[in-house]
Amino acid sequence: MSSPWIEGLRSVALHVPDLAKAEDFYTRTWRLEVAARTEDALYLRGTGTDGYLLALHQGGEQPQIRQVTLRARSHEALAQVQQRALAAGATLIAAPHALTHDPAGGTGMTFRDPHGRVFQVVHGDARHEPAAPMPDRPIRLTHVVLNTHAVDQTQAFLEQALGFRLADRTAIMAFMNCDRDHHTIALGISDNDALNHIAFLMPDFESVMRGGGRMKDAGFAIQWGPGRHGPGNNLFNYFIDPFGVVIEYTAEVEQIDDSYVSHGPEHWKWPSGRVDQWGISAPPGATLKEAQRRILFAPS
Structure with a gap:
């Protein structure tokens, strides 16, 4: 905790x-x-x-x-x-x-x-009785990634206001932890403050892959994936919904405690040509990157 x-x-x-x-x-x-x-x-x-x-x-x-x-x-x-x-x-x-x-x-x-x-x-919000995970269906949200034009200030705010701590920091993202999931909010280093993506936890590897196939069959191409991230160690497939919102199927998110040692950008470096642990999929393309900048917070 x-x-x-x-x-x-x-x-x-x-x-x-x-x-x-x-x-x-x-x-x-x-x-x-x-x-x-x-x-x-x-x-x-x-x-x-x-x-x-x-x-x-x-x-x-x-x-x-x-x-x-x-x-x-x-x-x-x-x-x-x-x-x-x-x-x-x-x-x-x-x-x-x-x-x-x-x-x-x-x-x-x-x-x-x-x-x-x-x-x-x-x-005190209503909760349901836990059900056995159903294949190929999301269980819960695991994290949301928010862009920030001022990552150090935003990180400090989450630490001071909500008691989050930095789990890891890469060249492009700060991963903020509040409980067992490696990160609950991540901060995408950017020049705007848009919604980067929402991650839905799937039961297992098979569900992430089958979900990717089902989305592809429905005309929603995998924008990035399949792969396994560095920070968080989670599996991923990224998509863009019908309105331009970036959504992720993920599984096997690393569970940590207060003994976890945070690492910086110098630790999270990949060999040339890779952007995840596996190196199977191409890096995120222009379509995904643009979508990750488009959805802004509604004004007051």
Whole structure:
């Protein structure tokens, strides 16, 4: 346990231009299931205990990220996060309150970091009984990667406001840890502050590969993969959804504890021509890189 306040990543909320199209893709092709719906929002769950993983809200023509939701370890942690986030330069959007309009319920607070990213922290939200992992279906979210034009400042904010710690740092990314997963939030070093990608945990290697084949059959090419990352040691296949959002199937994420030793860019170097441990797939192309810069946080 690195963060005394944050247990992990619960969900990500997006604005999308077409909820019906989103439901068709994320249920039939990506293989989530509908947890709840309202007139202008859709909530999708995996096979794990979380009430939902992905909240899709009706928006305009350009998709946007609405917020990243983290789960607090206790109700008392919400007050601690509020105090620490404000001290670190955040703007409070909502103090801890009952989430009566959220299908998962619980108590939550919301803030905007100094660069415009919106985080919600919840406790006491509804959970499902754990089910046996189902082949080729996502279980939960394992991490979200957010671009940052000021990586040192953003890293310091996550450390001060949320109690995260640096797990590893490469030439292009800082991997931030709060619990057992090697990273829950990673920071992509960039010149903007967009959503880089959302990673969905699959049960195993076979599911990552079969999911890749199913996506390819449905007309969604593998943009990067299959491969195995260095930091986190996880398997990966990357895709772009119908709205331009980058999504990842992953498995075998490294589990760490407070004894884990962080490494810097000098450690995470590959031989010429490689960008992952295996060296099978080509590096990410221009299409993927552009998509990883396109989805910005919705303004206030």
